[in-house]
Amino acid sequence: MTADIDNHVRRLWRHRGTTLPAPRRGPAPQLDLDEIIATAIAIADAEGLTAVSTRAVAARLDRTAMALYPYVGTKENLLALMQDQASAMPQWPDPQTSLADGLLAWSTALFEVYLAHPWLTERPWSQAGQGPNEQDWLERLLGVLARWQVPADRQATAVTMLYATVRATAATTAAYDRMSTDDTDAWLARASAIQAAVPDLAERYPLSTSLRPVTPDWRANPRAAVTAAIHLLAPALTA
Known part of the structure; x- marks a missing residue:
């Protein structure tokens, strides 16, 4: 493990037992890592992920971009730290009276996190932060x-389907909100x-033009689709 990876992992897991890397020489740290990351998240929330740079974050903290490097490392490390901190799992009612209820509670909570930080859905799967909040x-x-005894050989498929569905529908909802x-x-x-230009459209595409929406309100369709998808998936997982 290189020193850069080791330092990054220690920053990611700093609230779960690791210690932050300390400089061997020079002045004592003058910035707080949580504050740096929160500042970067605020920029991404307001202006999008492309607006985030070490220079932009440093400017808000009245520092230079180079001054941030000992605290966060590279820009990609900063983005990973942002991703994990923004993904902190909130408390939510989790009655688990059925598998569908449990999956819906989890999916709804993650959906809201994605809506609060829409840029999270722009981070590719290959750049998963591998931090504690995502692990949670x-x-x-x-x-x-496990509680509802879903067979082990179906769990990975269920995980992939749920993450992909929640991620895609939340991204669509966020896009609708920006319209x-x-x-x-x-x-x-x-x-x-x-x-007007293709009057026989319905005859050409009878299935797609007659597709019924999940709800009459097109803006509500992505969220409603999550609930509908879970009610389709849950029985299949334990059948």
């Missing part, structure tokens, strides 16, 4: 599956133009 989510989900009235009007105008 997986452990909690596997606990639900302006002009965006909505433009979408409706295109739909009307297609109907």
